[in-house]
Amino acid sequence: MFEDGQYEAMLMSLPEIERKRLLEGDWDVADGSAFTEFSRATHVVEPFEVPIGWSRIRSGDYGYASPSCILWGAIDWDNNIWIYRELYVKGYTGERLGDMIVEMERDDPPMQLTTLDSSCWNKTGLGPSIAETMIKRGARWIPADRHRIAGKIEVHRRLACDDRGNPRVRFFSTCNNTIRTLPTLPISKTNPEDVDTKAEDHAYDALRYMVMSRTLMNVHTPHRMMKQTQQYEPQDQVFGY
Numbered sequence: 001m002f003e004d005g006q007y008e009a010m011l012m013s014l015p016e017i018e019r020k021r022l023l024e025g026d027w028d029v030a031d032g033s034a035f036t037e038f039s040r041a042t043h044v045v046e047p048f049e050v051p052i053g054w055s056r057i058r059s060g061d062y063g064y065a066s067p068s069c070i071l072w073g074a075i076d077w078d079n080n081i082w083i084y085r086e087l088y089v090k091g092y093t094g095e096r097l098g099d100m101i102v103e104m105e106r107d108d109p110p111m112q113l114t115t116l117d118s119s120c121w122n123k124t125g126l127g128p129s130i131a132e133t134m135i136k137r138g139a140r141w142i143p144a145d146r147h148r149i150a151g152k153i154e155v156h157r158r159l160a161c162d163d164r165g166n167p168r169v170r171f172f173s174t175c176n177n178t179i180r181t182l183p184t185l186p187i188s189k190t191n192p193e194d195v196d197t198k199a200e201d202h203a204y205d206a207l208r209y210m211v212m213s214r215t216l217m218n219v220h221t222p223h224r225m226m227k228q229t230q231q232y233e234p235q236d237q238v239f240g241y
Helices: 006-012 016-022 094-104 130-136 148-159 176-184 202-213 222-231
Strands: 055-061 068-075 081-089 113-116 169-172
Touching: 055 202, 068 094, 068 176, 068 202, 081 094, 081 176, 081 202, 094 130, 113 202, 148 169, 148 202, 176 202
Parallel strands: 055 113, 081 169
Antiparallel strands: 055 068, 068 081
């Protein structure tokens, strides 16, 4: 038998994953997970009506045979990101995906920033690229920052809690595939600084593009950045901005 406090102290000395499972009852994080910080109790919230004054952003990772993942986020006054919507589909052409995005945003305030995997601007023939096709359907994009290591670090920063115990990114409970895949995404066997790109990383990639568009270096200037974004007028017909 353990004396008072000894059992908890023993659990606290365990590796992080075992500790989260036994002490916190959190079985979402898998062995070898790249993001052991993730906790359903901490990072997942029930949906609520997003305040009108919060900036809206969108990010996407496109696939046809593999899933496309589109995430919508809202930025609160402290530069925290709330992922409030997810689209996770496969077998969709650029036209069909663009039409669906436009329909889903029909009643939304204007998006302040929308980023998509830059490879979607690659062309394999004479026709428009995937990105250009979606832009022509009304779903505007600019190329995302694809720096994998910096992006992973930024995801870690967002998942980490501040001095008040609050994370800098949260997910509505309706974002089922992001919540399902993020805590089980494994570390790469060849590069411990990256995730396993052969795993189901589509939601992670969309999240990575989103957090790289609003890095925590800007945490003290969200109001100024939002005002500048609102004054921006689209000019480029290729990127849609």
